[in-house]
Amino acid sequence: MSSPRTAFEDIPCLEVCDLQANAANTEKRINCTNVMLRQIADSSSFLTSPQTEIPPELFGHFTMFGQMPVLRMKIYKPAELPEMEIITTPSVQAEMRRLEEENDIPTPEVQASANMRVMFEKHKMRVAGKAGFVLGTEKRTWQEGLLLMNDASVLTSVVLFQGLKSSHPRIHTRYRFELARQYLEKKRPFLDFGSSHHVISSAGLGMHQDRLNPYADLELMALSWCLIKPGGIFFLSVPSHSKTDFLKWNAYRVYGPARLSHLASSWRVVDMADDVVPMSTSRVWVLQKPDDSSSLNNS
DSSP states (O other): OOOOOOHHHHSOOGGGGOTTTTTTSOOOOBOHHHHHHHHHHHTTOBOSSOOSSOOHHHHHHHTTTTTSOEEEOOOOOOOOOOSOEEEOHHHHHHHHHHHHHTTTOOOHHHHHHHHHHHHHHHTGGGTBTOEEEEESOOSSOHHHHHHHHTTBSEEEEEESSSOEEEOOTTEEEEEHHHHHHHHHHHTSOOEEEEEEESHHHHTTSSTTSBOOOTTHHHHHHHHHHHHEEEEEEEEEEEEBOSSOOEEEETTEEEBOHHHHHHHTTTSEEEEEEOSSSTTOOEEEEEEEOOSSOTTTBOO
8 A cells, every 4th residue: 555645745846856857968947936845845754764775666766767876885874963053153163263273284074175165265256245055054064164254244054954053143044944935935046155065965865864855965956046046156065976876875875977967957067176185076066056047947
């Protein structure tokens, strides 16, 4: 007996989840109303525990029907976190001091943020004095710290998987369903830029007790596209490979030519940081929403 359909499943994903939609490198049309309604419906669903195997009915979707083979890993379980993490002015100031002090120290944590740091500084004119968001804020707010160091005026930390709030005057926290509702009220994009480091690659795999969704990464990219004003930019960092795509279940996706073409569809690639850190597998793309993007938004 099949499970009853949910409100989330009743809202079509349309071209965002269509793996044939940009087969000839055409740009996908994004229905922002549907994108936001799916984010609102999806935010109320959580798994009780990570799945050890991909459900058979979803296997083809997770593997792009053979284009994205699965590499087995140990099953990652959600870390035990306090119910609510709090971003405070002292905590952000401490993070900014750490970033300045460790700028030239080759620790793994510094390596993880080096490419992002380079791109933030290189494109400071697109950040300074502007309002942006960080998608999937981490416990240590190094992205927010780097963006404030590059004179971002105000930041929204988008909560995906854990409770988070902020008392910092220039950092606000919002759950993605709150941003989705805000968009539906405004009927237009309202942020100048966005940033995401790795969290998109693990979305929909259940590691964070989130709903199993083979297209969750593409949907988060669509969410970002809808939130950003025409001409605005998005700093994207994901695990990548120059020749092949694969899925490390249940931890993250590694983006090769096939999946990346869908991830970046409807954006313009304006810059890329590669091998800033030797042996790094985390490239950073600077993507721009086209100035004339009205033809791609069919909401």
